[in-house]
Amino acid sequence: MKHPLILKFLTGREEQVNLLRPFHPRDKQLLVELLRCPEEISVPLEELCYIMVLDKSGWQLPTKEGELVEHIETTTGDSFDLRVPAQNYKSGFYAFPIDQKASYRNIFFTLHGIRQRREERPLSDILEEHGWLQENAIDEVLDEQEKLRTRKVGEILAEKSSVPTEKIEELAQQTESVSAGSKVRIGDLLIQAGLISREEVEEALEAQSKGKKKRVGELLIEKGLITEEQLLMALSAKFRMPVVDLQTIIPSPEALDALTHNMVMQLKVLPLSLENRHLTVATSDPTDPTIGDNLRFFTNLSVDFVAAPASEIQEAIEKHYGRSDDGEEQIADLIGELSSAQIDVEEESDDMIDSSVSETDSQIITLVNQVLLDGFRKGASDIHFEPGLGNQPLQIRYRIDGICAVAHQIANGYKRAMISRIKIIAKLDIAERRKPQSGKIIMRSDRRKIEFRVETTPTAGGQEDAVLRILSSSQPLNIGEMGFTESNRQKFTEMLEKPYGIILCVGPTGSGKTTTLHSALSHINTPERKIWTAEDPVEITQPGLRQVQVNPKIGFTFDQALRSFLRADPDVIMIGEMRDPETAKIAIEASLTGHLVFSTLHTNSATETVVRLIEMGLDPYNFANALLGVLAQRLARRLCKQCCKAYQPLPAELEQLQYYYGRSNYEAHGLPKDPKQITLYRAEGCSACNKTGYRGRIAVHELLPATEDIRRAIKENILLEDLRDLALENGMHTLMMDGIGKILAGHTDLEQILRVCM
Numbered sequence: 001m002k003h004p005l006i007l008k009f010l011t012g013r014e015e016q017v018n019l020l021r022p023f024h025p026r027d028k029q030l031l032v033e034l035l036r037c038p039e040e041i042s043v044p045l046e047e048l049c050y051i052m053v054l055d056k057s058g059w060q061l062p063t064k065e066g067e068l069v070e071h072i073e074t075t076t077g078d079s080f081d082l083r084v085p086a087q088n089y090k091s092g093f094y095a096f097p098i099d100q101k102a103s104y105r106n107i108f109f110t111l112h113g114i115r116q117r118r119e120e121r122p123l124s125d126i127l128e129e130h131g132w133l134q135e136n137a138i139d140e141v142l143d144e145q146e147k148l149r150t151r152k153v154g155e156i157l158a159e160k161s162s163v164p165t166e167k168i169e170e171l172a173q174q175t176e177s178v179s180a181g182s183k184v185r186i187g188d189l190l191i192q193a194g195l196i197s198r199e200e201v202e203e204a205l206e207a208q209s210k211g212k213k214k215r216v217g218e219l220l221i222e223k224g225l226i227t228e229e230q231l232l233m234a235l236s237a238k239f240r241m242p243v244v245d246l247q248t249i250i251p252s253p254e255a256l257d258a259l260t261h262n263m264v265m266q267l268k269v270l271p272l273s274l275e276n277r278h279l280t281v282a283t284s285d286p287t288d289p290t291i292g293d294n295l296r297f298f299t300n301l302s303v304d305f306v307a308a309p310a311s312e313i314q315e316a317i318e319k320h321y322g323r324s325d326d327g328e329e330q331i332a333d334l335i336g337e338l339s340s341a342q343i344d345v346e347e348e349s350d351d352m353i354d355s356s357v358s359e360t361d362s363q364i365i366t367l368v369n370q371v372l373l374d375g376f377r378k379g380a381s382d383i384h385f386e387p388g389l390g391n392q393p394l395q396i397r398y399r400i401d402g403i404c405a406v407a408h409q410i411a412n413g414y415k416r417a418m419i420s421r422i423k424i425i426a427k428l429d430i431a432e433r434r435k436p437q438s439g440k441i442i443m444r445s446d447r448r449k450i451e452f453r454v455e456t457t458p459t460a461g462g463q464e465d466a467v468l469r470i471l472s473s474s475q476p477l478n479i480g481e482m483g484f485t486e487s488n489r490q491k492f493t494e495m496l497e498k499p500y501g502i503i504l505c506v507g508p509t510g511s512g513k514t515t516t517l518h519s520a521l522s523h524i525n526t527p528e529r530k531i532w533t534a535e536d537p538v539e540i541t542q543p544g545l546r547q548v549q550v551n552p553k554i555g556f557t558f559d560q561a562l563r564s565f566l567r568a569d570p571d572v573i574m575i576g577e578m579r580d581p582e583t584a585k586i587a588i589e590a591s592l593t594g595h596l597v598f599s600t601l602h603t604n605s606a607t608e609t610v611v612r613l614i615e616m617g618l619d620p621y622n623f624a625n626a627l628l629g630v631l632a633q634r635l636a637r638r639l640c641k642q643c644c645k646a647y648q649p650l651p652a653e654l655e656q657l658q659y660y661y662g663r664s665n666y667e668a669h670g671l672p673k674d675p676k677q678i679t680l681y682r683a684e685g686c687s688a689c690n691k692t693g694y695r696g697r698i699a700v701h702e703l704l705p706a707t708e709d710i711r712r713a714i715k716e717n718i719l720l721e722d723l724r725d726l727a728l729e730n731g732m733h734t735l736m737m738d739g740i741g742k743i744l745a746g747h748t749d750l751e752q753i754l755r756v757c758m
């Protein structure tokens with residue numbers, strides 16, 4: 001007998017399966033067989049959002065009077081209206097369809113998969129049931145709410161300012177007659193007419209938007225019809241949260257550690273307990289599901305709520321958290337600045353009723369700011385926002401050390417608001433959703449400036465992706481910190497100290513060429529030298545350098561920048577990239593006329609670079625005279641120092657290293673041949689490295705100094721193979737040799753070296 005189920009995972013994935021062993025809510029695992037490829041697997045309950053039971057054979061929907069209908073929203077973005085009988089399981093609850101026609105028998109929801117559940121009864125019914133509210137008292141309040149929601153700015157101005165009502169009505173009629181196509185506002189007209197100040201209009205707009213957001217509960221309290229405590233009791237009944245007395249609960253230290261002071265202050269919550277990655281939190285606002293979204297996002301824990309009065313939560317925060325530390329303060333400053341001064345937020349239009357999540361929602365603003373900061377602090381080079389199709393969540397991936405990994409998932413309901421928010425702060429057109437747009441975001445704190453280059457791209461299903469490149473995030477390293485072998489470091493420093501000539505740094509995108517050139521520049525960056533750089537984009541800034549951002553879109557290209565530098569009295573010039581023969585030619589000429597020139601190319605190896613430039617049409621004689629050296633570079637992932645495990649290689653593994661190094665060179669360079677003399681390290685994974693086993697990167701080099709031999713060979717148009725042999729004779733180590741040296745030194749492993757050096 002097969003029991004077909006649909007499993008919905010927390011990640012949003014859906015899988016149709018057959019249940020192989022009866023399930024009970026206290027089970028940690030489900031034993032199932034996949035429908036698409038029958039195979040027995042066990043699925044941990046903690047990975048699931050809900051289990052939908054499809055088998056309806058011989059089953060009658062139980063009809064029970066008094067069972068409440070609930071609206072249930074999951075963290076995966078699904079929502080249901082279902083009947084939920086009383087039950088008491090720790091892991092979740094069963095819910096049943098309202099009528100027999102549903103395509104499923106019932107659904108088991110896990111607690112950690114719930115975003116919000118609420119009883120479909122109006123709040124006033126609950127208040128009346130407890131005898132806290134007189135029947136019909138609610139109507140008056142609902143009328144008032146309606147009035148506040150439809151109130152025009154003109155009405156508020158008429159109440160508050162000294163302008164006669166007739167005058168405002170007259171102007172209001174004018175606005176109505178012209179506002180069909182344009183955006184004339186009554187406030188603007190009053191200001192123009194000199195009747196009112198801009199501040200007064202802004203106050204009125206604020207009063208209007210506050211009025212629109214007023215909830216029934218707030219109005220009931222304002223009118224003295226119920227107490228705050230009664231409201232909280234009713235809300236927690238509606239939203240299925242138990243009410244607790246914080247004076248009798250001591251939060252666990254683990255729970256307090258899970259949330260920062262800044263976070264509890266912003267969200268007005270108190271964490272109470274943390275068990276099995278499950279955090280219980282007290283809130284005074286059961287109605288706001290974005291609090292849970294934020295907490296899940298920040299902590300990557302499953303979160304479940306209890307309710308407590310706002311005053312008790314505030315008191316407990318002060319008691320258990322005390323004053324915040326400096327680091328937190330700094331982030332709070334950043335966020336504060338970003339959400340007020342730095343960003344122009346579109347004014348809400350007069351007819352907007354605040355029902356759904358919008359990009360001006362303070363939770364969305366905080367969430368976007370936190371993602372940007374979080375990405376920056378984790379050392380990401382790029383942040384990818386990828387909205388899923390339909391009701392799939394928004395996935396956020398960080399590229400760290402060259403590899404993309406999922407960092408967060410945000411519920412479906414926020415997809416559009418988050419992308420819109422990014423577009424607003426990047427000063428893009430939020431109405432334009434069908435064309436790609438580029439812009440930038442600058443976050444400032446008094447210590448540093450973080451710049452993000454933003455690219456939005458329309459994707460399938462009417463969505464838009466946003467990719468943010470974090471600029472100015474890397475600092476130039478000291479030459480000594482760049483991972484050079486001692487011999488390469490010496491040769492490279494010698495080149496830098498030459499008065500003129502050209503130094504090239506080559507490798508594919510993401511191999512750290514720009515960082516290396518900046519380290520080189522910082523080595524010679526002294527007040528006696530004038531240094532010009534042309535970059536696209538300027539990723540690293542250094543005091544003392546004069547840095548120029550080229551912009552090919554408006555015709556300001558590398559070769560134009562270079563020509564301009566030559567008229568501007570340079571000593572040293574850095575050209576971000578030699579994209580064309582023209583730029584290469586001028587760069588060579590500049591280096592022959594007494595300037596030190598740095599540039600990069602997208603070539604694979606040092607020797608290949610030389611041959612390629614000659615093929616591009618450079619004069620071999622000039623080029624040979626100008627060249628100081630070529631540095632090819634790669635970045636390999638570095639083993640995490642906290643968790644990597646030492647081991648002695650098996651003879652076969654050592655064989656492999658010798659093979660890739662080149663057996664004769666391995667011997668000639670005097671490298672160890674007895675496995676017992678060698679200690680290698682293996683990736684393990686710990687919390688410091690996000691369970692990957694790797695943390696940070698190490699540069700792998702191939703440095704070809706332009707010695708007399710090499711110069712002569714270039715002038716003679718030597719073949720690539722022969723040039724390589726000559727370079728090796730001159731003592732050059734290839735990328736692979738340098739990489740294997742770094743394995744033997746315990747910095748990385750063969751897998752990572754093969755990945756970047758093959």
Ligand SMILES: [Zn+2]
Pocket residue numbers: 640641642643644684685686687688689690691693694
């Ligand atoms: Zn580790």
